Amino acid sequence: MNKEEKNLKIRQSIQDTRKRHQTMDCKTYEIKVLHAKLNKDQKTTINTMFREAKWLRNFHIANNIDKTFRSTRVVQIKVQDHFEKRRISNLGSQMIQDVFDNIKSELKGLKTKKDKSGKGGKLSFKSVCNSISLRQYGTTFAVKDKHHIRIQNIKKPLYVKGLKQIPKKAEISNAKLVRRVTGLYIYITCFIPKEEIVKQNKMVGIDFGIAHNLNLSDGRVIDIKLLDDKMISIYSKRLNRSFIKNGKLRSKNHFRRASLLQKAYRKQNNRKYDRANKVLHDLNKSYDLIAIQDEMIANWHKGLFGKQVQQSCMGMIKAKLKANPKVIVIPRSFPSTQICPKCGATTKHPLSKRTYDCPHCGYHHPSRDIKSAQSILDYALLM
Numbered sequence: 164m165n166k167e168e169k170n171l172k173i174r175q176s177i178q179d180t181r182k183r184h185q186t187m188d189c190k191t192y193e194i195k196v197l198h199a200k201l202n203k204d205q206k207t208t209i210n211t212m213f214r215e216a217k218w219l220r221n222f223h224i225a226n227n228i229d230k231t232f233r234s235t236r237v238v239q240i241k242v243q244d245h246f247e248k249r250r251i252s253n254l255g256s257q258m259i260q261d262v263f264d265n266i267k268s269e270l271k272g273l274k275t276k277k278d279k280s281g282k283g284g285k286l287s288f289k290s291v292c293n294s295i296s297l298r299q300y301g302t303t304f305a306v307k308d309k310h311h312i313r314i315q316n317i318k319k320p321l322y323v324k325g326l327k328q329i330p331k332k333a334e335i336s337n338a339k340l341v342r343r344v345t346g347l348y349i350y351i352t353c354f355i356p357k358e359e360i361v362k363q364n365k366m367v368g369i370d371f372g373i374a375h376n377l378n379l380s381d382g383r384v385i386d387i388k389l390l391d392d393k394m395i396s397i398y399s400k401r402l403n404r405s406f407i408k409n410g411k412l413r414s415k416n417h418f419r420r421a422s423l424l425q426k427a428y429r430k431q432n433n434r435k436y437d438r439a440n441k442v443l444h445d446l447n448k449s450y451d452l453i454a455i456q457d458e459m460i461a462n463w464h465k466g467l468f469g470k471q472v473q474q475s476c477m478g479m480i481k482a483k484l485k486a487n488p489k490v491i492v493i494p495r496s497f498p499s500t501q502i503c504p505k506c507g508a509t510t511k512h513p514l515s516k517r518t519y520d521c522p523h524c525g526y527h528h529p530s531r532d533i534k535s536a537q538s539i540l541d542y543a544l545l546m
């Protein structure tokens with residue numbers, strides 16, 4: 164087979180895969196690498212890989228992202244006042260090309276941002292690099308068994324936790340090796356066949372509200388109580404102090420304090436995800452069909468600081484619901500809070516009024532939010 168035929172074949176197979184994935188759901192799973200189970204050799208290799216990815220990134224930026232260096236294995240790096248040549252020996256060729264491609268797509272993102280808002284910014288050199296793309300399943304990485312993942316150039320598979328989240332029928336697409344203060348993670352992106360919606364009797368409409376977070380059309384209410392983590396404000400105050408006290412940028416404790424703050428944020432996020440996942444699981448288990456309205460959660464409580472966590476948790480629940488095949492999303496324009504289910508007339512109700520009363524036909528509902536959830540469900544069933 165000559166080169167042209169080979170390229171044609173590759174292009175064809177990429178197109179086929181893309182077509183197949185369009186009918187599937189895309190999901191990313193977080194897999195944790197157990198640090199205690201890494202041997203000395205593996206730790207060194209992983210650290211070197213991140214360092215090499217940093218060199219490559221900075222090299223490409225210094226060379227104005229020159230396409231001829233896309234798969235280079237030799238880079239020039241600046242050491243104090245002179246340049247030295249370094250060889251990239253721990254990254255596979257696909258990973259090397261991905262560093263280049265990722266910078267390209269970052270640039271693209273910056274450009275669209277600039278076109279949209281006028282503010283863009285530019286790419287800067289990095290002192291650390293904390294993520295490496297693993298793109299070719301089977302070559303750059305592979306799942307060995309329920310606790311092991313093999314990564315190209317790392318001797319022996321890594322012991323991981325969390326692989327059982329991935330369903331059996333999932334098609335693994337690509338992954339990312341990410342280093343955080345809380346440890347080493349592999350994010351695996353999969354494609355899962357979509358399930359068909361079966362319209363049965365267990366249907367529900369959900370109205371997202373302020374008095375109660377989730378109002379369900381069958382009368383249930385779900386509230387999410389999440390408080391801001393106190394440690395976050397304590398740690399960020401301490402971090403700020405490490406700037407001011409010595410009059411220079413980095414005190415001895417700066418990095419330690421920064422990582423404590425990052426850990427606290429991470430912990431709060433985990434609590435948020437946990438709460439959101441529990442609510443989602445509950446809804447998923449109890450109903451065959453869920454109707455929600457597409458509205459902007461970000462507009463609520465604008466400027467109210469203490470509610471931020473709760474709010475972002477709600478945003479997450481909504482985003483995940485939207486991606487669920489059981490969920491029907493009705494348009495924002497439908498006046499779910501105003502419409503009367505009996506006569507269809509719309510009446511504006513001020514936020515302070517918690518009941519619903521129709522002046523045209525006398526219809527009354529003790530909770531305006533639950534009535535609104537019922538209207539959302541009714542509309543969704545007509546769609």
Ligand SMILES: [Zn+2]
Binds near residue numbers: 507508521522523
């Ligand atoms: Zn009415």
